[in-house]
Amino acid sequence: MAAGEVIRSMLTIRPKLTIRPMPPTRSMLPIRPMLPVRPALTAVAGVLTSPLTPDDYRAMVNPLWSRRHLSGRVEEVVPETPDAATVVLRPGRGWQRHLAGQHVGVGVDIDGGWHWRTFSLSSPPGRPDGLVTITVKAAPGGFVSHHVVHRLRPGAIVRLGQPTGRFVLPDDLPSRLLFVTAGSGITPVMSMLRGLALAGDRPDVFLAHVAPNGPAVIFGAELRRMAARTPGFHLHEHHTHPRPRRRARRPTMADLAAACGDLPDRPAWVCGPRALLDDAEAYWRAAGIAARLRTERFQPVARPSSGPGGRVRFVRSGREVLAGAGTSLLAAGEQADVAMPSGCRMGVCRTCLARLAGGRVRDLRTGEEHGDPGDIIQTCVSTAVGDVDLDL
Template identity: 30%
Template structure:
């Protein structure tokens, strides 16, 4: 006999009990949401943004012993405690996630551990949030946003998400339904390219400082949560550091490395220009000028009476591109230079800070 809401128990699920897959919802290519329930009827108690570890019985031809443990952020909200959902996206070479997409069906029971994790808005209550995610890094943000919606007290949330195409924005329709009904949720999507034969009125291109300033002009006042691939999160941290954001209000979770406790939290070793001494040798002019790491190459050149053509001064137009021949710089640009140019030693003078002694062809 199926249980009704009236006779479900109020006990919390313990990871000694197997989870039973109750529903599978395809999201887009190689992405699906798997909803689980506890056969005993136990409820799920966790904090939005936390993760769960699944013990997956994959093909023993792929893994000795046949089982792998994979960690997935919970995309559902504890405000809906009768079930728990993870949303997974298969990457190249995926084993556990590939098995889930190919074999995990309703009725299948699997072992799970958790929930765990410190990446949650519950630990950092604020009136204003800025959620920044890319790809499947959207899952903890979806959990936290759903919690805010269900609480009936939706705070001020700017939800920024980056995807390859609009059709690959996971949860887009659900988020738009939320945003259509409350003023506190503002959605800001940016994509690398539009879908063929579909108009895209949103942002296009890599997330940049200028784009972030347009999406959330009051970003300095917000508690920031970020999740995505490591290079994406590094770029976000570089942007915020360059913009003077107080990084005590920045929190991140990689979908490649979920952190269970504060003790496991990796130290961030970002390069941040300081007042330490530096110098720039302008080799074509025979001028060497002392400066600090907080100075830009363009500012030092102007101060030295040298002319580097420039336009936007935001790292967007690329007019101030010069060749660096020695030393290291910290450059946070807004798309005005290609990766190929950077590999060849070119920098944008307007947004490059000398980290010690450097030489440029000016």
């Protein structure tokens, strides 16, 4: 019998086993306390379908039903600019509603391997159709972002983490807000703006956005429409290459302050490339108002690649993988198909914490080596120094 037929026959047999349980008789009284019906049936099905688990079969029928891997189906890929696209996703079972400004780990299957990156959600929270969007800009030479923008098609399945992140608006909204964004840094802010557009009592919003030119502005048409129609929404576009063959001119914070007269008085959310964030942090610090600034960084930490690496064992999952010196334990776990919790993937959100069961690790940000059994480590910024056991 061909493998497909075997699987089909198992799938058709299984419901007969699960939906018609024998009525209990006295002789069948359990010796141990009876499990709740659903877990008990799942356990029986697990034995019958070994080595695959019932979840594997659920995922075969519909990947969005899997409980082990939270997934999403690509419903649509909408080009935004020549090198950016919005991916409309239907998240599977277990997805938790996001807050505007949060991001999510997305695993993309490229040539048979899952590759994880973090993307901000660009849709407002709680869309009535249950869909969410991410908006991706193809980074120069970027492996995953190029695939997402140019090759991902409707119907594809991606894996998802849960939304996370603290780059969000407070419950108690200030009356005036400032957003400074550049390039794909607009994505978390777009989720906030779209959420605010649906809200009744809107604050006064100033958005300064930096892009090479008008057509390169992600969500350009929507932002300009919003600015034209929404009282209290001010859009300032700074184009660094307004005309071809002219030298690029990156704005300084002083330029932005000139465009927004009350800039220091507004609580600010800034997202974009490293240089913009460094400038913003220096400006707000020098003005003595650093507490009013919230930033979101997209670029991962620099990764020194010295050291031996080692074999990483995921004790509870029963998997192991060889990881090089520059490979984070998070990436190693994903390569080994272990369900790894993750968020920012750059040492900020602490979603990726795991207990070290043995071995030592190196912090990819500082190069420092540390670790005793029982230590809690951030897998996204830790690499193996020799063999390592993780309680995952």
